[in-house]
Amino acid sequence: MSDAAIRIENLCKTYAGGKRALNDVSLDIPRGQIFGLLGPNGAGKSTMINILAGLVMKTSGAVSIWGFDIDERPRNAKRAIGIVPQEILFDPFFTPREALEIQAGLYGIPPSERRSDALLAAMHLTDKAHAYSRTLSGGMKRRLLVAKAMVHSPPILVLDEPTAGVDIELRKQLWSYVKQLNAQGVTVVLTTHYLEEAEELCDRIAIINHGEVVANEPTRTLIARAQEKAVVVTVDRDIDKVPEATCFDRIAQLDERTIEIGYRKDKVNAGEVLAAVQRDGLGIVDVRTRDPDLEDVFLSLTSEAAA
Numbered sequence: 001m002s003d004a005a006i007r008i009e010n011l012c013k014t015y016a017g018g019k020r021a022l023n024d025v026s027l028d029i030p031r032g033q034i035f036g037l038l039g040p041n042g043a044g045k046s047t048m049i050n051i052l053a054g055l056v057m058k059t060s061g062a063v064s065i066w067g068f069d070i071d072e073r074p075r076n077a078k079r080a081i082g083i084v085p086q087e088i089l090f091d092p093f094f095t096p097r098e099a100l101e102i103q104a105g106l107y108g109i110p111p112s113e114r115r116s117d118a119l120l121a122a123m124h125l126t127d128k129a130h131a132y133s134r135t136l137s138g139g140m141k142r143r144l145l146v147a148k149a150m151v152h153s154p155p156i157l158v159l160d161e162p163t164a165g166v167d168i169e170l171r172k173q174l175w176s177y178v179k180q181l182n183a184q185g186v187t188v189v190l191t192t193h194y195l196e197e198a199e200e201l202c203d204r205i206a207i208i209n210h211g212e213v214v215a216n217e218p219t220r221t222l223i224a225r226a227q228e229k230a231v232v233v234t235v236d237r238d239i240d241k242v243p244e245a246t247c248f249d250r251i252a253q254l255d256e257r258t259i260e261i262g263y264r265k266d267k268v269n270a271g272e273v274l275a276a277v278q279r280d281g282l283g284i285v286d287v288r289t290r291d292p293d294l295e296d297v298f299l300s301l302t303s304e305a306a307a
C-alpha cells in the first residue's frame, strides 16, 4: 500500500475539444501534511481535484487515494476523501442539519454514528442548524460545505479555492479549523491562487502551470525563491557586453540599452545592484523595480529547469 495520502502518476487529461489540461503530472501528497496546490487561472488545479473527486474522467495515468486506486477501488477511494468544491451549491430548502444528515445517509453512516451536531458546532453553525440554507450568508454556506465534506470522517480533506471571495474574518476561522483538523491527523490539500495564503498554512507546495508541475517542495524553500526582486535598467549607450556581478541572481538583456537584473532582496539592495552596473562603465538613464510575484517564481523555476 502506498504511504502517500494521494499518489498521482503520469496523469493526463485532454478535454473533448482537444484542450490538454493536465500533461503527465506525477505527484505524491504526503500523509499528515497541509499541502498547497498553486497555479494561475486555467493551470489545471480544478481538473486535478475533479479527477480525485470522481467528477472528471482522466485520459490516462494512475491515481490512488489513501492507497486505493480510483479505477480499481473507486468506493474506497471516494470514502477516503472529502471535497469542498469551489462553487457553492445547495438545495435551498434543507436546513444545515438536514443537509448533513442527508450527506451522511449517502455514505451509509447509521444514525447512531452521525456527527452532524458536532460538525455544526465546529463550524460555528449551531444556531443555524434549523435555518433554511438559502438564508445563510456566503461565509456560513462555505462553512457548511466544509462540514458536509467531513461527514464521513475522511482522512483527507480537499479545499478547492476555499477563500475566493471570502472576508478576512471567515478566512481566519476557516484556517484555524483546517489547522485543527490537521493537528488531529487529517491530511489537507488546498488549491489557491495566492502564494501568501499557501505560505501561511502549507507544509509543502506544488506549483502547477499549463498542466504541468513546475515545483514541488517544502514551503520554506519555495518562499525563498520569491525573495527575488528585479530592476529594469536603461543605460546611456548600447550594451556590447552584459555586466556581471556576484550580487546579481540573474541578468537578461531586453533590448540594446535595457537590462533586467534579478537579485535577492534579503541579501542585497537595489543600490548595490545599480553600483555594479555603473562600475561596468554604463551610465544609468532610467530604473524601474518590480516586486516578486508567483510569476517570478515560475520564471526562476523554469529557467533553472532549462539550465
Ligand SMILES: Nc1ncnc2c1ncn2[C@@H]1O[C@H](COP(=O)(O)OP(=O)(O)OP(=O)(O)O)[C@@H](O)[C@H]1O
Residues within 6 Å of the ligand: 015, 016, 017, 019, 020, 021, 039, 040, 041, 042, 043, 044, 045, 046, 047, 048
Ligand atoms: N469541461 C471542460 N471542457 C473543456 N476545457 C476545460 C474544461 N474544464 C476546464 N477546461 C480547460 O482546462 C484548463 C484547466 O482548467 P482548470 O479549471 O483545471 O484550471 P484551474 O487551475 O483550476 O483554474 P482556476 O483557478 O481558474 O479554477 C483550462 O484551459 C480550461 O479552460
